[in-house]
Amino acid sequence: MISVSYLKSIYNKKDTIKKIDESIADMIHVDLMDGLYVENKNFTIDEVIDDLKDTIKPLDIHLMVNNPEIYIDELAKLKPFAITFHLDSTNKKDDVINQIKDYNIKVGIAINPDENISILDGYLELIDYVLVMSVVPGKGGQPFIKDVLDKIKQLENKNILIGIDGGINSESITYLKNYKIDNIISGSFVCMSDDYNMKIGELKERA
DSSP states (O other): OEEEEOSSOSSOHHHHHHHHHTSSOSEEEEEEEBSSSSSOBOOOHHHHHHHHTTOOSOEEEEEESSOGGGTHHHHGGGOOSEEEEEGGGOSOHHHHHHHHHTTTOEEEEEEOTTOOGGGGTTTTTTOSEEEEESSOTTOSSOOOOGGGHHHHHHHTTSSSEEEEESSOOTTGGGGGTTSOOSEEEEOHHHHTSSOHHHHHHHHHHHO
């Protein structure tokens, strides 16, 4: 699957979301940042609900926030495919996992480039999805960090969906060819273009 993030675009936010929703992308990737867990703050929870309530494509939500548990009940109204959070963002890890599961939404945990997959020990059997960050979370337009591919290799023999997010373009996606990845997320490469389908088509062709 190719998911597209609307974090950075040449169009305004609503037009960007509409263009992704009408494109050949498989999902809309939603980055929510609170300015606390990461340096930047982007949208309020009310904005996210309002912006996405009428979209057709499945939603893939990535929470870069402290205390994700305070967001999940509202986000569940959007019936997303998955909600992903960072383990170091909360002291209530098990509660967050169960809270997401209670809504029959897939549970994801994100791993930052400087984290080892050993942080997932004891959690892999409880979740559905691991999102491997191939950039430092919080800013769009960063270059792809090749070292994270080792994490993909270590996760491939686990019974879990794998995603990769950050710095994905027509060049870096070729690094992924020999890896088992279920969800490839691209943002700037697609949304800084005026032809979304052309860019997404390039990614699908080279993946």
